[in-house]
Amino acid sequence: xxxxxxxxxxxxxxxxxxxxxxxxxxxxxxxxxxxxxxxxxxxxxxxxxxxxxxxxxxxxxxxxxxxxxxxxxxxxxxxxxxxxxxxxxxxxxxxxxxxxxxxxxxxxxxxxxxxxxxxxxxxxxxxxxxxxxxxxxxxxxxxxxxxxxxxxxxxxxxxxxxxxxxxxxxxxxxxxxxxxxxxxxxxxxxxxxxxxxxxxxxxxxxxxxxxxxxxxxxxxxxxxxxxxxxxxxxxxxxxxxxxxxxxxxxxxxxxxxxxxxxxxxxxxxxxxxxxxxxxxxxxxxxxxxxxxxxxxxxxxxxxxxxxxxxxxxxxxxxxxxxxxxxxxxxxxxxxxxxxxxxxxxxxxxxxxxxxxxxxxxxxxxxxxxxxxxxxxxxxxxxxxxxxxxxxxxxxxxxxxxxxxxxxxxxxxxxxxxxxxxxxxxxxxxxxxxxxxxxxxxxxxxxxxxxxxxxxxxxxxxxxxxxxxxxxxxxxxxxxxxx
Amino acid sequence: xxxxxxxxxxxxxxxxxxxxxxxxxxxxxxxxxxxxxxxxxxxxxxxxxxxxxxxxxxxxxxxxxxxxxxxxxxxxxxxxxxxxxxxxxxxxxxxxxxxxxxxxxxxxxxxxxxxxxxxxxxxxxxxxxxxxxxxxxxxxxxxxxxxxxxxxxxxxxxxxxxxxxxxxxxxxxxxxxxxxxxxxxxxxxxxxxxxxxxxxxxxxxxxxxxxxxxxxxxxxxxxxxxxxxxxxxxxxxxxxxxxxxxxxxxxxxxxxxxxxxxxxxxxxxxxxxxxxxxxxxxxxx
Numbered sequence: 001x002x003x004x005x006x007x008x009x010x011x012x013x014x015x016x017x018x019x020x021x022x023x024x025x026x027x028x029x030x031x032x033x034x035x036x037x038x039x040x041x042x043x044x045x046x047x048x049x050x051x052x053x054x055x056x057x058x059x060x061x062x063x064x065x066x067x068x069x070x071x072x073x074x075x076x077x078x079x080x081x082x083x084x085x086x087x088x089x090x091x092x093x094x095x096x097x098x099x100x101x102x103x104x105x106x107x108x109x110x111x112x113x114x115x116x117x118x119x120x121x122x123x124x125x126x127x128x129x130x131x132x133x134x135x136x137x138x139x140x141x142x143x144x145x146x147x148x149x150x151x152x153x154x155x156x157x158x159x160x161x162x163x164x165x166x167x168x169x170x171x172x173x174x175x176x177x178x179x180x181x182x183x184x185x186x187x188x189x190x191x192x193x194x195x196x197x198x199x200x201x202x203x204x205x206x207x208x209x210x211x212x213x214x215x216x217x218x219x220x221x222x223x224x225x226x227x228x229x230x231x232x233x234x235x236x237x238x239x240x241x242x243x244x245x246x247x248x249x250x251x252x253x254x255x256x257x258x259x260x261x262x263x264x265x266x267x268x269x270x271x272x273x274x275x276x277x278x279x280x281x282x283x284x285x286x287x288x289x290x291x292x293x294x295x296x297x298x299x300x301x302x303x304x305x306x307x308x309x310x311x312x313x314x315x316x317x318x319x320x321x322x323x324x325x326x327x328x329x330x331x332x333x334x335x336x337x338x339x340x341x342x343x344x345x346x347x348x349x350x351x352x353x354x355x356x357x358x359x360x361x362x363x364x365x366x367x368x369x370x371x372x373x374x375x376x377x378x379x380x381x382x383x384x385x386x387x388x389x390x391x392x393x394x395x396x397x398x399x400x401x402x403x404x405x406x407x408x409x410x411x412x413x414x415x416x417x418x419x420x421x422x423x424x425x426x427x428x429x430x431x432x433x434x435x436x437x438x439x440x441x442x443x444x445x446x447x448x449x450x451x452x453x454x455x456x457x458x459x460x461x462x463x464x465x466x467x468x469x470x471x472x473x474x475x476x477x478x479x480x481x482x
Numbered sequence: 483x484x485x486x487x488x489x490x491x492x493x494x495x496x497x498x499x500x501x502x503x504x505x506x507x508x509x510x511x512x513x514x515x516x517x518x519x520x521x522x523x524x525x526x527x528x529x530x531x532x533x534x535x536x537x538x539x540x541x542x543x544x545x546x547x548x549x550x551x552x553x554x555x556x557x558x559x560x561x562x563x564x565x566x567x568x569x570x571x572x573x574x575x576x577x578x579x580x581x582x583x584x585x586x587x588x589x590x591x592x593x594x595x596x597x598x599x600x601x602x603x604x605x606x607x608x609x610x611x612x613x614x615x616x617x618x619x620x621x622x623x624x625x626x627x628x629x630x631x632x633x634x635x636x637x638x639x640x641x642x643x644x645x646x647x648x649x650x651x652x653x654x655x656x657x658x659x660x661x662x663x664x665x666x667x668x669x670x671x672x673x674x675x676x677x678x679x680x681x682x683x684x685x686x687x688x689x690x691x692x693x694x695x696x697x698x699x700x701x702x703x704x705x706x707x708x709x710x711x712x713x714x715x716x717x718x719x720x721x722x723x724x725x726x727x728x729x730x731x732x733x734x735x736x737x738x739x740x741x742x743x744x745x746x747x748x749x750x751x752x753x754x755x756x757x758x759x760x761x762x763x764x765x766x767x
Contacts, residue, residue, distance in 0.1 A: 268621075268623045274715040274716070276726070276729070276730070326623075327623075327627060327630070330632060330714070331630045331631070331632070331714035331715045331716065332715040332716075333630075333715070334710070334713075334715050342606075345604075345606030345622065346606065346622065347605055347606050347622045347623070481715060481716055482540070482716055
């Protein structure tokens, strides 16, 4: 891997937004980290797309998007954007707000006025109809009615396409008339944007609704281990939770050390999927954080010395509990589905998931008993956040700011949290919103088997950078799972 | 248009598919196994991947496990298939129905069979539940581990269930073509039933048994879905290990995955060669 240059690195784990299917993004986001490198064909296409002459980049990305877009309208939109990009040099737009530095000096009312009558090109993964409908109908309507801004949603099959457009524009010297105004992003793509100087930073405190964001929460202040540094704005959250059957186990252990004791006292009733299963890997990271004495020391780039110290303790713990695991640890489930099956058949007492809504779905399907409940850990469980980002060369920064502010509003976050609309966790703290919004949020139908995001979010741990994650997985295979 | 030309044209679509898709993919795979992947800057072919794979104890354990699964499944299947064919060639009431039942699961996909084995033989499966209800076991863990187990019992069970009718049908057809004349002659000359089977019938059907067994061996050696669903997490069957390596986040692992795939392909090629020899022997006999 060290032999590869930045373009490859950027697409390498680009999957954080590669929602291959129509599933809920928070879930897929999690899975995406693993799924992309397994697609050699995609890899070639990316490679081709990131290596052709810079001028070709737009065409390349447009082609890719066109190919994967269902609706012809969307194709037209992309073409329009591309054409507009070509025209924009000839006829400067009426409200060009490419100069971010002078924009942050303005007060909010002035920014809204500058944005009025303009448009904003939001590039986002477009594989789920419910999300597209929410963005176009709900967000788009408010944006037009209240601010006169036209929202152009450009659906992508993979977020890296948008990152590649911005990268290509920068390399081609297009520094203030880019075609991308905003991207739905997290993880590796954010790191690429930040490392490549492709993100516009230092503006988030200009947004009135920024007050609703809890930047003290490490899960929000760090995007897969990379500090956000005011370069993007949170939109949704996902967080790991465990599930147990309250009928047979009323009081589950609520921390990693308690869980370890419980496993030793109840041999054969706990196991976790072997990596590279994504959920098994997240479980091992919880033990790793515990062994390292907290996650604060692990944020940032991969550090071999820190890793070795924590890894040695982690393997010792996991090897110590191994004889008390299901099948005496002679074998591990190879996927989260196998663990779910064992849990459903009461062979083991726990299952877990990065997407706790899965527990409710399984109960409703009759796979788990009604008495299944889910819970977090007192020291916190690992969560991740996805964001919206504004490229450095967006010519419509004012409109993008208005859109970001709208997305952060209690109204928009509440609508998005409705199970029938999307059902995703808010990126803001709902208890910072007004009484009416809080009441409506509290009144949202919740599933008794699914722990509320608010409850879970009280103790949240950040994700690590990709280098750590693969080192932990490989270390586990060599030291525990052999 | 000459005849040769017409034949070439008619064969072209099929040959294009075979040559381009199969041999094309094989060629790319072989090149990558030699660390030749210009697209990520690997332009000097070498044997590093093979060296790494062949000295990796994980690979050797997987290789051993896969060999054990294939040999055991094939042997058990062949023995049961011959015994079943001996019974089925006799005439008895309801033979047609039994014959149909015997061949029924030829149409069931392996993956469905694997799920069936899981539902029947897992520690919370049908038999474990029966054992619980008659008081033999108190907890799922007390039921013997027949799936995800180190001896690959679940995998072998599935293969035997699926391959017995496959070998059986071939052997039965051969027995019926031969008739019982040779055995009758042997019996009339004083051979026991066992001697007639051992020294007369078995040598006659052996080429057929052999060629069917080779197909079964080659298939079980390269099959992915059954060990994936029923196998332990470690060691894994060779195709499962190869795919896991292929999907590793580290692109540098690709050549090793390809080297494993080439080893599997080589062994399968060896099997095809053995199969062709066995069929030729059968034709001669």
